[in-house]
Amino acid sequence: MIPRLKISYDKDIISKLMSKLNLKNKNEVPKIKKIILNMGLGEDGSDGKKLKACVDDMALISGQKPIITKFKKSISNFKTRKGSNAGVKVTLRSNKMYEFIDRLVNIALPRIKDFRGLSTKSIDTSFNYSFGIKEHIIFPEVNFDKVDKIRGLDITIATTSKTKEGTFELLKEFNFPINNKSN
Numbered sequence: 001m002i003p004r005l006k007i008s009y010d011k012d013i014i015s016k017l018m019s020k021l022n023l024k025n026k027n028e029v030p031k032i033k034k035i036i037l038n039m040g041l042g043e044d045g046s047d048g049k050k051l052k053a054c055v056d057d058m059a060l061i062s063g064q065k066p067i068i069t070k071f072k073k074s075i076s077n078f079k080t081r082k083g084s085n086a087g088v089k090v091t092l093r094s095n096k097m098y099e100f101i102d103r104l105v106n107i108a109l110p111r112i113k114d115f116r117g118l119s120t121k122s123i124d125t126s127f128n129y130s131f132g133i134k135e136h137i138i139f140p141e142v143n144f145d146k147v148d149k150i151r152g153l154d155i156t157i158a159t160t161s162k163t164k165e166g167t168f169e170l171l172k173e174f175n176f177p178i179n180n181k182s183n
Helices: 004-020 042-046 048-062 094-111 164-173
Strands: 032-040 067-070 085-092 129-133 153-159
Touching: 004 094, 004 164, 032 048, 032 094, 048 085, 085 094, 153 164
Parallel strands: none
Antiparallel strands: 032 085, 032 153, 067 085, 129 153
């Protein structure tokens, strides 16, 4: 089954972006390549039960099993050891990516307390959009009663855009609540 956001992108959003960005070819229109979800473990990386709880929560949020990332080198100031667990990560593509965006924009982000919109300063040099969420329990798939600790979550949306405006217009068409007011 094709997600409704993908159908909307193919039918409506491509034509709107072509007119807004003055593009002649529909293959020039920016699109979302992938979404990367990352949850750092911190001190809980060495605890097996807490690691399993993080993996289970991330699997519920994303809809696929995450990988456990490891530290590449030892740094004494951060109390890290090479090869020990650093966090869990998931990369979403195609249909699961569109389903996640739909749940994120329409269900999860409105559940954040005192939410004023996403920042306009979160685009990197490759024109990808990144933001963090302080509480992973905003997703309805996570059972609040079974959560032992509230954790943060980093979300990176990788796009094919060539400009900053292209990325913002793409996210606005997907109904991302971006705050246009200057801070």
